[in-house]
Amino acid sequence: MNWFWRKWENRKPTVSQYPTLQTERLVLRMFDLCDTVDVFAYAQNPLVGPMAGWAPHKSIEESRHVVQHFIQNGDVWAIVEKRSGRVIGSVGLHVDTKRAVENARMIGYALGEHHWGQGYATEAAKAVLRFAFEELQCPVVSAYHFPKNAQSKRVIKKLGMTQEGTLRMASVSPDGTVLDEVCYSITRAEYLAHSDTPPKA
Numbered sequence: 001m002n003w004f005w006r007k008w009e010n011r012k013p014t015v016s017q018y019p020t021l022q023t024e025r026l027v028l029r030m031f032d033l034c035d036t037v038d039v040f041a042y043a044q045n046p047l048v049g050p051m052a053g054w055a056p057h058k059s060i061e062e063s064r065h066v067v068q069h070f071i072q073n074g075d076v077w078a079i080v081e082k083r084s085g086r087v088i089g090s091v092g093l094h095v096d097t098k099r100a101v102e103n104a105r106m107i108g109y110a111l112g113e114h115h116w117g118q119g120y121a122t123e124a125a126k127a128v129l130r131f132a133f134e135e136l137q138c139p140v141v142s143a144y145h146f147p148k149n150a151q152s153k154r155v156i157k158k159l160g161m162t163q164e165g166t167l168r169m170a171s172v173s174p175d176g177t178v179l180d181e182v183c184y185s186i187t188r189a190e191y192l193a194h195s196d197t198p199p200k201a
């Protein structure tokens with residue numbers, strides 16, 4: 001297989017839908033159209049989407065399309081707070097199109113502003129990282145944040161990822177602003193070296 005087809009193959013997700021994951025305070029499950037109202041509640045906030053590269057949702061209809069997209073792709077979990085039963089955000093494990101190695105994944109997340117600062121993003125992302133390495137056997141998982149996103153930087157550090165550098169002019173935000181991306185990754189070997197769970201055969 002030549003380099004072009006290898007890169008193309010890597011872009012095809014190898015699973016159709018991720019399973020439900022549990023943490024102490026959260027349930028991570030696939031989205032349902034009934035989640036649209038909860039998604040609109042947090043996604044219309046101009047402090048949330050632009051930090052992750054997407055525009056605030058202008059209508060509930062827009063949120064419905066996004067939820068539909070999540071359902072079709074099957075690579076984004078709804079973050080459900082056990083205490084309230086509400087969807088408070090999302091966490092995704094996507095094919096990392098910046099890397100050619102097979103099964104490289106990229107983690108991304110967003111939470112409603114009311115739920116920031118309680119360790120929820122870190123709790124959700126840790127469960128996703130465990131799934132990526134222990135179930136999907138990914139060789140590497142990456143994360144990227146815009147330079148001014150100090151909260152996300154902190155989450156990524158708490159995941160044990162290594163900063164690789166800055167990809168300049170990597171992204172164009174919905175308003176046309178060109179942004180750099182700070183790049184991080186953790187390899188399977190690094191993860192297993194710091195994990196208490198024995199690797200699966």
Ligand SMILES: CC(C)(COP(=O)(O)OP(=O)(O)OC[C@H]1O[C@@H](n2cnc3c(N)ncnc32)[C@H](O)[C@@H]1OP(=O)(O)O)[C@@H](O)C(=O)NCCC(=O)NCCS
Pocket residue numbers: 047048049051052108109110111112115116117118119120121122123144145146149150151152154155
């Ligand atoms: C990034 C985001 C998901 C973090 O969610 P969260 O649940 O608040 O994250 P956590 O509570 O697990 O950790 C946040 C950390 O950032 C720190 N933090 C918060 N505000 C900060 C700031 N302005 N500067 C530096 N650190 C900050 C917190 O103290 C915490 O670190 P600590 O545990 O060492 O105290 C949330 O802020 C968000 O949804 N932002 C908008 C969307 C987004 O940026 N997505 C990521 C795109 S890369």
